[in-house]
Amino acid sequence: MTDDQLYREARREPLIPLGQPAGTRRELWRRKLLWIGVWLVFLSSPVHDLVSGHHGTAGTVAGWLGLAVFVAVYLSLLFRDMGATPYPSKLVGALIGAMAVLATVLSLTLGSAWLGLYCYVSVACGITLPLRLAFWTIPGTGALMLLVGLRTDEDEALNLLVLVVLIGFAMTGVSQLVRTTVELRKARATVAQLAANEERLRLARDLHDLLGHSLSLITLKSELAGRMLPDHPEKAARQVADIEQVSRQALVDVREAVTGYRRPRLAAELAGTQVALTAAGITADVPADPGLDNVPEESEAALAWALREAITNVVRHSGAERCQVELHRRQTLDGPVLELSVEDNGSGGSGKGPGNGLTGLTERLEKAGGTLEAGRVKHGFRLVARVPVGGPAAVGSGS
Numbered sequence: 001m002t003d004d005q006l007y008r009e010a011r012r013e014p015l016i017p018l019g020q021p022a023g024t025r026r027e028l029w030r031r032k033l034l035w036i037g038v039w040l041v042f043l044s045s046p047v048h049d050l051v052s053g054h055h056g057t058a059g060t061v062a063g064w065l066g067l068a069v070f071v072a073v074y075l076s077l078l079f080r081d082m083g084a085t086p087y088p089s090k091l092v093g094a095l096i097g098a099m100a101v102l103a104t105v106l107s108l109t110l111g112s113a114w115l116g117l118y119c120y121v122s123v124a125c126g127i128t129l130p131l132r133l134a135f136w137t138i139p140g141t142g143a144l145m146l147l148v149g150l151r152t153d154e155d156e157a158l159n160l161l162v163l164v165v166l167i168g169f170a171m172t173g174v175s176q177l178v179r180t181t182v183e184l185r186k187a188r189a190t191v192a193q194l195a196a197n198e199e200r201l202r203l204a205r206d207l208h209d210l211l212g213h214s215l216s217l218i219t220l221k222s223e224l225a226g227r228m229l230p231d232h233p234e235k236a237a238r239q240v241a242d243i244e245q246v247s248r249q250a251l252v253d254v255r256e257a258v259t260g261y262r263r264p265r266l267a268a269e270l271a272g273t274q275v276a277l278t279a280a281g282i283t284a285d286v287p288a289d290p291g292l293d294n295v296p297e298e299s300e301a302a303l304a305w306a307l308r309e310a311i312t313n314v315v316r317h318s319g320a321e322r323c324q325v326e327l328h329r330r331q332t333l334d335g336p337v338l339e340l341s342v343e344d345n346g347s348g349g350s351g352k353g354p355g356n357g358l359t360g361l362t363e364r365l366e367k368a369g370g371t372l373e374a375g376r377v378k379h380g381f382r383l384v385a386r387v388p389v390g391g392p393a394a395v396g397s398g399s
Contacts, residue, residue, distance in 0.1 A: 042116040043071070046106070049113035063110050070102045074120045077128055092128050099124060100141065104148055112153030115160055118145040122164045126171025138168030205360035212312045214250035218243050220279045220315065242279075266290055269304045270325070273311045277323055280315045282344075285324040295338060299387035302368040303340045306385035309361045310342035318346025318381060329389065337370075337386045345380040361385075 049055075050063050073095050080086050087095070103117035118141055125137040142165045149157020225239035270286055277284035292300055307325070314323050323344040330337055362372045370387035 042119045043067070045113040045116050046110075049110065055110065059110065063106065066102055066106050070099060070106070070117060070120070073099055073102075074124060077124050086128070089130075096121065096124050096128070096137070100144060104144065107145075107148045107152060112149065112156045115145055115149060115152070115156055118142070118160070118164050119167055122168035123171050126168040127175045131172060131176060134168070134172045138165060138172070141165075141168065201363075205364065208360060211250065212309075212316075214246055214253070216312055216316050217246050217276050217279065218250075220276075221246070224279065242275075266292060266300050266304045266307065269307045273307060273325060276311055276315055282314065282320055283322040285322070287325065287327055290327050295389050298368045299338060299370070299389055302365050302370055302387050303338065303385055305364050306340055306361055306372070306383070307342065309358070310383045310385075313383075314342070314344045314346065314381075318344050320344035320346030320380060330386075334388070336389050338389045340385045341382065342384075343377065343380060343382040347381075 046063070046067055050060055050067070055063060077087070077092065077095050077099075086092075099117075099121045103114070103121055106117065107114040122138050122141045125134050125141060129137060142161050145164055146157050146161055149160075221239045221243045225236040225243070228236040228239065267290055270288075270290060274284050274286050277286070311323075314320055323342065326339075326341040326343075328339045328341070330339055358372070358374055365372050365385055365387065368387050370385060372386075373382075373384040375382065
């Protein structure tokens with residue numbers, strides 16, 4: 001249940017979430033009427049003046065017509081500003097100007113009871129105009145009302161002056177709050193979308209690295225078992241047992257990757273490297289004890305993924321006869337780094353540019369603050385991954 005739903009349940013009354021789009025047309029109209037209708041209380045004085053019989057027939061008809069046009073323009077401005085397609089800025093300025101002219105004409109001709117119309121002009125300025133422009137037009141509305149009040153009722157104008165100015169500036173604050181809330185909701189939705197995309201990318205990287213390595217090993221051992229089966233059934237049975245073990249481990253790894261708890265260990269990957277290269281008939285030169293004291297988990301995990309991807313490519317694409325894995329701690333201008341080097345004497349693959357594995361691996365290392373270099377060398381292909389580490393520690397390397 002969301003926070004809004006919990007709050008509604010606690011209050012047991014309908015809410016109008018600030019800055020949140022209306023779910024239905026009925027809710028949209030309810031918001032508009034509640035937001036706009038509260039200010040219609042200032043029409044009581046003009047309406048009372050018209051029904052009191054203080055004016056002739058022509059004056060009363062003109063008053064009702066002018067009041068209807070004024071209210072229609074006001075409601076049109078605010079309803080469109082709250083909708084999806086507000087009026088253009090030039091039209092907004094023209095309509096506010098028309099409201100100011102109507103308020104002035106009606107106040108001068110029908111009396112001080114109509115000075116309250118300037119409250120609507122001030123509200124319209126605060127809601128529909130940009131903040132910088134509203135800071136000038138709201139005091140201007142108050143000044144215009146005061147000038148008109150000098151011709152009708154100076155005391156009434158002075159009493160309304162503070163109200164007109166305060167209402168206008170209050171509406172600028174509310175309007176800015178609504179706009180900010182809308183922007184925050186959009187930003188939150190964007191952040192959620194980016195987080196979902198990042199999670200999908202992480203899952204795709206993990207599944208590629210996990211399944212690519214495991215399936216390659218299963219394929220190799222299946223081929224070996226098939227060749228051994230007629231003459232060496234016991235050796236074939238051991239290969240089948242290894243296939244079962246690799247399959248079970250791959251299933252565990254995939255589950256951990258999906259739940260986000262997968263953090264490979266470099267020592268385990270080195271052991272798996274020895275097994276994979278030997279099964280592929282490649283002479284392996286792999287350090288037995290990596291000596292990873294004081295190496296951050298994130299850096300170790302990044303190197304473990306790099307080793308897994310490199311060995312997968314060696315087994316599947318290189319056609320190499322020999323592969324050497326080395327680990328070294330080096331001191332650079334940016335601080336100590338742990339360097340993993342995987343070099344083989346194969347062809348280096350198709351040579352059509354980096355695949356998905358190397359691209360995802362580069363992203364992993366960059367997140368850990370590391371770098372990746374991969375390319376052909378004189379007698380094969382070499383991949384070098386570096387990650388930052390802290391504290392002195394001995395690191396083993398292949399001979």
